Structures are given as structure tokens and as C-alpha cells.
Amino acid sequence: MKLDIQAMCKVGMVRDNNEDMISLGGVLLRDDEMAFPVELNETSQFFLLVADGMGGHEFGERASQGLLEYLNDCFKEKVFEEETFEEDLRVRVRQYNDDLNFRASEEGQWAPMGCTLTGVVWANGKAYLINAGDSRTYRFRNGILRQLTTDETERGITGHMYASKALLNCIGGGAEGRLMVEDLTERLRDGDLLLICSDGLTDMVCDAEIEEVLSQTEQPAYDLYKTASQNGGEDNISVIVARMTMA
Secondary structure (H helix, E strand, O other): OEEEEEEEEEOOOOOOOOOEEEEEOOEEEOOEEEEEEEEOOOOOOEEEEEEEEEOOOOHHHHHHHHHHHHHHHHHHOOOOOOOOHHHHHHHHHHHHHHHHHHHHHHOOOOOOOEEOEEEEEEEOOEEEEEEEOOOEEEEEEOOEEEEOOOOOEEEOOOOOOOOOEEEOOOEEOOOOOOOEEEEOHHHOOOOOEEEEEOHHHHOOOOHHHHHHHHHHOOOHHHHHHHHHHHOOOOOOEEEEEEEEEOO
16 A cells, blocks of 8 residues: 655744644654655554644643654554554553643643644554544545544534634543544545644634645645635644555
């Protein structure tokens, strides 16, 4: 299988620091962009992840970067057993969650640092969807966009995309750090696009607009970022787009 990957992680139009971070198979991206292909086989281990930090300047940046560095190390050290992969991944993320909460308490942070996490992990010949919080992973197929993750939020005004929202789950941030892990293998096909993004995109660009951009462009990550910026760019904007070619 081949993945053609485009990714952008930018500060947006309003904020002066970027609390988001992207991991492209272990390559960390912040305030930058990247495009490259990668070939995967049955024994490959690869991941595309977005973490959106919270807790204010420095704290949010530390949380998102620290989580992705921690996961990179876990995969390098091969700590996940094939038979118990899903539960091992949940346990490791929960351990990092507890560590973040402990450090926040020790430092007396008034808004405990934390981050969301979403993306896809390829391991053991399978594709796994993972999620905690309100960053999103989508599948785009035949012109139709489908959200694969579920937002763990409560909105102040039902159905209003710009309404204030309360985050019900994340990694750190005083939360339990519940990680959803789901086998996605049978739900992916040749030619599918995966879109992995922070809410800096989806709070500015509705699903219908995302569908339109993905249907018309050869530079989807850049054009989605551009659209979010033109619509206000009120938060950091992280976008990964990966086209899948099965071979």
C-alpha cells in the first residue's frame, strides 16, 4: 500500500503561538508543512497523528509535543504486543495522561496542560483509528466526506458550528485520558483520502466546504488551511491528507 501524504501545521490568523503538533511516522511538524509518499507492507509500522494542545502558551505546546514524542518512543521500543495491541496502546496513553496531570499539579497550573489526539496507526497488517477529544479523522470517498471519529464535546448552542464548547475528554487536562482505538482496516479502500485535523480547521470550515475543496484540488492540505484562514483562522490549524493506493 502507498500513502501520498500532505501536511500543514500553522498558527492561524489570530493566535501568537501554535499549540498543535503533527507526527508523520515519527517526524514532528509544527509551524511547517511537508509532502511525501510512503510505501507500507504487512510488517510496516507507521502513523499519522494530530495533537491539539491546551493550557495556554507553553503548557499546550509541551503537552502536544510531549505526547507525540512519547508515542514515537513507544513505537521505536516496540512496546505494543500484536495480540494485545489495542489495550497496550490505551494503557500507555493513560500512563502519559496520568503523568501530565501529576506534573500540572506539581507546577500549580491553574489550567492543567493537556491535548487532544486523533489519527491512524498502521501495525500488524491492520489500520487502527485512535481518538481522544475533538480533533477529527475523516474518510473522503467518491466525493463524500465521512467523519470517522466522534467529537467528545458539549456545545453551548446545539448545531451551531461556532458555538462555545466544553471538551469532555482529552489527554491530560485533569481528564481520565480515555483513548478510543478501533480496527479500521475493513473500512478503507483503494483511492480513499484520509483527513486528520485539529478543530482549528473544522471550527472554521464546515463539512460541505471540506468536501468541495477535496473534490477540486491537488493541494488539499494547503487549500484547506487557506480556506480556514480566509474564514477567520481563529485557532491553530493542523491538516494531514493521505491518499491511499492499495497494491
